[in-house]
Amino acid sequence: QLQLQESGPGLVKPSETLSLTCTVSGGSITSSGSYWGWIRQPPGKGLEWIGTIYYSGTSYYNPSLRSRITVSVDTSKNQFSLKLSSVTAADTAVYYCARCTVDYSYGMDVWGQGTTVTVSS
Amino acid sequence: QSALTQPPSASGSPGQSVTISCTGSSSDVGGYNYVSWYQHHPGKAPKVMIYEVSKRPSGVPDRFSGSKSGNTASLTVSGLQAEDEADYYCCSYGGSSNNFVVFGGGTKLTVL
Numbered sequence: 643q644l645q646l647q648e649s650g651p652g653l654v655k656p657s658e659t660l661s662l663t664c665t666v667s668g669g670s671i672t673s674s675g676s677y678w679g680w681i682r683q684p685p686g687k688g689l690e691w692i693g694t695i696y697y698s699g700t701s702y703y704n705p706s707l708r709s710r711i712t713v714s715v716d717t718s719k720n721q722f723s724l725k726l727s728s729v730t731a732a733d734t735a736v737y738y739c740a741r742c743t744v745d746y747s748y749g750m751d752v753w754g755q756g757t758t759v760t761v762s763s
Numbered sequence: 764q765s766a767l768t769q770p771p772s773a774s775g776s777p778g779q780s781v782t783i784s785c786t787g788s789s790s791d792v793g794g795y796n797y798v799s800w801y802q803h804h805p806g807k808a809p810k811v812m813i814y815e816v817s818k819r820p821s822g823v824p825d826r827f828s829g830s831k832s833g834n835t836a837s838l839t840v841s842g843l844q845a846e847d848e849a850d851y852y853c854c855s856y857g858g859s860s861n862n863f864v865v866f867g868g869g870t871k872l873t874v875l
Contacts, residue, residue, distance in 0.1 A: 679864070688766070688852060688866065688868045688869035689869065690766075691854075691863070691865065691866055694864065702864075704862070705862060746799065746818075746820070747796070747799070747814055747815040747856065748797050748799075748856040749799035749811050749814035750809070750811060751811050753809055
């Protein structure tokens with residue numbers, strides 16, 4: 643059974659870089675047709691797509707965050723990661739990683755439990 | 764990136780039916796039959812309820828159904844049950860050269 647688990651610091655200072663990792667277990671990150679994405683939910687707000695990557699390295703970013711995002715994949719560790727630079731309080735959110743699969747027409751069928759990141763000095 | 768438009772709230776009594784709309788554009792909802800719907804209970808991970816406009820993953824009750832007309836997709840929950848109370852989000856594929864994925868703003872479904 644495929645499972646995803648987010649990890650990373652729960653507190654980040656303003657202007658610094660937020661770094662999160664998602665570990666994939668129970669399956670391979672190189673599985674054909676599986677894309678790997680990051681989604682966040684700020685307090686009291688809705689879900690926001692951040693970015694998605696394929697194991698080949700092809701990535702897709704939310705245009706509103708593109709200048710600050712890097713999503714990367716490490717196939718040897720079965721992990722993918724998110725870096726968000728120059729964070730502000732507006733980046734405080736629950737961050738989820740998820741699998742986006744062509745079997746579900748790019749729908750997200752497996753999600754991590756989410757990790758809370760607070761931006762504060 | 765503009766979020767898809769959903770009503771902020773919807774409600775119904777147990778046993779009734781409720782429909783939630785999701786309006787996008789020809790670049791997302793109207794351009795692809797790749798709309799999915801997610802149920803989100805506070806503190807838990809979102810769960811996919813519908814994909815490819817109207818398909819249900821294994822284990823999702825057939826009380827949940829989806830449809831699309833033009834740039835608007837809809838989720839209908841029939842025979843409302845207390846456990847259906849949650850936030851619901853639509854999501855559409857936007858093309859590999861555009862916004863790969865875009866979410867709706869979410870609808871809080873209340874079972875009265």
